[in-house]
Amino acid sequence: MRHETAAVVFQETIAENIKSLVLRVSFADEIVPGQFISLYSADKSRLLPRPISICQVNREAGTIRLVYRLAGAGTREFALLSPGDTVKVLGPLGNGFPVKDFTDKNVLLIGGGIGIPPLLQTAAELHKASFAVGYRSETYLYEDMQAIGDVYVSTEDGSLGTKGNVLDAIRENGLHPDAAFACGPKPMLRALSAWAENENIPLYISMEEHMACGIGACLACVCKTTEEDGHSHVKNARICKDGPVFLSKEVDLT
Amino acid sequence: MRHETAAVVFQETIAENIKSLVLRVSFADEIVPGQFISLYSADKSRLLPRPISICQVNREAGTIRLVYRLAGAGTREFALLSPGDTVKVLGPLGNGFPVKDFTDKNVLLIGGGIGIPPLLQTAAELHKASFAVGYRSETYLYEDMQAIGDVYVSTEDGSLGTKGNVLDAIRENGLHPDAAFACGPKPMLRALSAWAENENIPLYISMEEHMACGIGACLACVCKTTEEDGHSHVKNARICKDGPVFLSKEVDLT
Amino acid sequence: MSAFTPKTEVKIAGVTLKNPVMTASGTFGSGMEYGEFFDLSKLGAVVTKGVADKPWPGNPTPRIAETPSGMLNAIGLQNPGIDVFISRDLPYLAQYDTKVIVNVCGHSEEEYLNVVRRLAETDADMLEINISCPNVKEGGIAFGTDPKAVERITRAVKREARQPVIMKLSPNVTDIRVMARAAEAGGADAVSLINTLTGMKIDIERRTFAIANRTGGLSGPAIRPVAVRMVYEASHAVSIPVIGMGGIMSGEDAVEFLMAGARAVSVGTAHFQDPLASLRVAEGIRAFLERKQIEDVNDIVGIVS
Amino acid sequence: MSAFTPKTEVKIAGVTLKNPVMTASGTFGSGMEYGEFFDLSKLGAVVTKGVADKPWPGNPTPRIAETPSGMLNAIGLQNPGIDVFISRDLPYLAQYDTKVIVNVCGHSEEEYLNVVRRLAETDADMLEINISCPNVKEGGIAFGTDPKAVERITRAVKREARQPVIMKLSPNVTDIRVMARAAEAGGADAVSLINTLTGMKIDIERRTFAIANRTGGLSGPAIRPVAVRMVYEASHAVSIPVIGMGGIMSGEDAVEFLMAGARAVSVGTAHFQDPLASLRVAEGIRAFLERKQIEDVNDIVGIVS
Ligand SMILES: Cc1cc2nc3c(=O)[nH]c(=O)nc-3n(C[C@H](O)[C@H](O)[C@H](O)COP(=O)(O)OP(=O)(O)OC[C@H]3O[C@@H](n4cnc5c(N)ncnc54)[C@H](O)[C@@H]3O)c2cc1C
Ligand SMILES: Cc1cc2nc3c(=O)[nH]c(=O)nc-3n(C[C@H](O)[C@H](O)[C@H](O)COP(=O)(O)OP(=O)(O)OC[C@H]3O[C@@H](n4cnc5c(N)ncnc54)[C@H](O)[C@@H]3O)c2cc1C
């Protein structure tokens, strides 16, 4: 875990309101896919860090790629960064996906909305990964995924792939993976959780919550767990430290 | 008076911790020397404007030059501005020096510390201006003044001109102008006020105070006056609106 | 674009404002300086700087200091007194098609009443009674922090006032609901809040207080969360209208107050960043209503509860 | 450079801290997470997250929201309870050459005393009693806003405590001096302030409260002017030491509190911007003393008055 000033290597717009940002960091070779970093605003009126998943890692170059959606003032500030600029970061944070345990398994990586970015590096560290991803309409990172494995797409408006959500795409394509890793909105995770239980496969989900410390100290970012958590023993695990990735059965998604 | 986004034309360091900044503004041709503008921070944690005197005006180019000292966080932010950047400004503000009434008179322009900048444009609009300026040690704007008129310098350490303050330089050089315009720290203005009374010449002084609105509405920036002020009738005039330039006799400098 | 035009009129104590945006007392003078920037008729109301029965010189300088996302002020209610105010400021404001709310201050009940009586002769639309100025005290404690004093002065003002009376509450209290109820019990037609939070800044280089008065009132976005909370609490405690303020910089900020229960809002410190701030807030509210296809601004008042 | 080395030790209730910088409860856990970033022995003291007699699950999420130069939190005092705390957290902190101050919370006097009694068996250096958590109430009002309750609980805690007792005061009161005096009257060895100001934020897009608990505690630089004012007032009202906090981000900010009358300071929200914040504040205080050639940090305590 390092708190440092990262240099901006490159930034581009890859879809409407979606930016891809490459940063030089000192900790590229320590990263586990599914981990995230905290980005800090230069504007002093914005104190809290913005957690952003690590989308890709280039260990030789010592760089990471982030892909993020313009959501509010903080991400709009980051969108102005260009080569030569710097940004304060803290990372790598969280546990990441258990890629080591599933290297040779058929793993389906499921992403909805802005949940797709962390799946790219994850896929790169698996041998048999395929993707099921849901978009509202416009796609992003599509070619990057195709370069790694099969991509099953769903769109809300039916403009590409299955009309509907990721589960519709999974069913339409008759996918029965050995395991699944997912990142996306809570309703999607809830539906997937039921699906995985039915399929009797392990499903790892990446959770989201507003964060302050990012390292497990402030207890801002908890999610309800089905068993006692290891830290406070109150069935409230810290997403930033104990997660963001949990086995779906461990999390109370109600 | 305009509240607008000004383009940065040029910025350079002209002495230790002193910057010269050229901005393109829409109101260059309305400026009276001795007026100032408010500069606004881009950082949202800093709400109040920074009042900075207009040092020079280029009416054809539609630009103004500001010369300012790095004092705190706001001026440090402005110091990073470079061509292509913009900054919010409000101006022109205040009354300015009564150059029209003294065009052909021998006017001594007296500046101490960071009080020198507004004297430059003022001198340019007078026919017989000379300068008496005090520095701690390093000089700035010295050549700019020499291009306009005689410059009598004092330095605290005696490294240039008279050792001591501006009054020492005035005395050493036996100066007896028809009128004087001054800008600088309060103790200097106080001493000059006594000197002018003694010399029986009109002295116009430019006052400083922390400001919020910059236009006369909030009553933050008052100075004590010897007679009832025209606005609140309580012997407290607004520096931003009724000033910053006052006849020294009108102001209670105690 | 749809031809959708939301209604923005709000009514406070029988007075109709064309939109819910007013200026916060003390940040807008009597409007003259801002009248050079925009047409004051575009505001729901202009609330004037506090006026007393006689001229007040105010506090020594420095009177203000910047703080993170806020500022401290201890102007000390410098004002020319009610005579100049009536002869100069009210006629100026009468030119505009906006409501005029006169903010009243005093050192004692009698001084307040002197002003209120004089204003009865004028066509000011409403009075806002500033009992919360942290820099003015009676018997050692600020008027505005004692519910009995709030009720008493409200009742006294109501007896003399020809116009509807807004009591402006101090946030420097343990329970704002108690103060709002006291104003209501005294007969107030509305309450406005929050005035500034008492604060202090020390200049560590000069080893002195950053403002000459030692303490000053904190305003600006820094205090907005406290203001929203108090507006929410007050609007649930009383049935008279609540006027909300504290750190409103944009239309969105104003909507936050409306949703918390404010019937109208005031824009203060924002004017020091942008002389057009109150106009922009009014436009921002309208834009929000249009975007959300909300027919009438009154439909969102207190909607989050 | 001169070989000038200022003294930075301060003494609170007989306990000597190597420098006046502590961590603000709830922002630093029990130090474990920050121990990965720097050597906790460099701090005057570590103040732990509030601990109760039993595990508390805390509030639903979202528990925090950003505000201008500040943040709201309603963590709701999630904690593993005193058993886990004593067996896991205290031994961890015992590794470091720093003082350990345990922040105590409870729903009732009895719950506080249960924790205080258990801590009597431990080598914790001091107790900080959080009677100001705006999210925990007894009989409808927060403990910390009633001087009688403050005095009573202070006295009860003092009776059971083996360690010196710091009472942590709520800023959501009309007069902080009354609260500080009540703590002193009850036998407190020191007071710390300020806890968070109660605030609210509304998400206007979702038409709901930004944090699930509706209200939360405002912290960060936004509240610093209020905190400095209250520290100044409290330190003039009592003769026990005052520990100051609220928006301290730098050594300069800490010096401001010291000059206002604080004997020591706590760094809280700043940790969320920079995990090394408390260390940097300690270094910044030292740098200030060196630059000003001040021999002993105690020489500036309360120097502006
Ligand atoms: C572990 C994790 C990984 C994430 N990875 C990505 C990613 O790869 N790409 C991406 O586009 N987004 C990601 N997000 C969401 C991203 O953090 C928010 O969109 C971002 O913080 C919004 O900041 P803002 O200033 O633009 O918005 P604002 O709404 O102005 O932010 C205000 C405050 O709310 C917080 N906030 C707002 N939305 C969220 C959110 N969804 N989650 C957590 N905090 C939030 C902000 O951090 C800030 O403190 C991730 C969130 C988490 C928790
Ligand atoms: C009419 C007028 C003309 C001025 N002209 C010049 C000029 O030409 N060149 C120059 O270098 N300086 C000038 N100053 C001073 C300049 O305004 C301050 O140095 C500047 O505001 C400091 O801002 P900061 O953020 O760097 O410092 P900080 O100390 O961080 O500022 C904090 C707050 O205090 C205010 N403040 C601090 N010092 C002063 C001051 N001396 N006067 C008024 N407000 C202050 C700031 O505006 C800000 O609101 C002028 C001041 C006035 C009133």
Ligand SMILES: Cc1cc2nc3c(=O)[nH]c(=O)nc-3n(C[C@H](O)[C@H](O)[C@H](O)COP(=O)(O)O)c2cc1C
């Ligand atoms: C410079 C200044 C002067 C003020 N003067 C008055 C006043 O005369 N009467 C009054 O009731 N409130 C006064 N206030 C308080 C404001 O009207 C308002 O209640 C407060 O500033 C919060 O709103 P804001 O954050 O939008 O400024 C003043 C505030 C400022 C900043």
Ligand SMILES: Cc1cc2nc3c(=O)[nH]c(=O)nc-3n(C[C@H](O)[C@H](O)[C@H](O)COP(=O)(O)O)c2cc1C
């Ligand atoms: C996330 C968070 C959790 C907190 N938890 C506690 C707590 O458990 N006990 C307590 O006494 N104060 C708690 N506080 C209050 C802080 O200790 C401190 O009094 C306050 O935040 C002001 O300081 P700051 O502005 O430096 O953060 C908490 C504050 C924050 C931001």
Ligand code: FES
């Ligand atoms: S953000 Fe602090 S515990 Fe997760």
Ligand code: FES
């Ligand atoms: S700054 Fe507002 S009156 Fe001068």
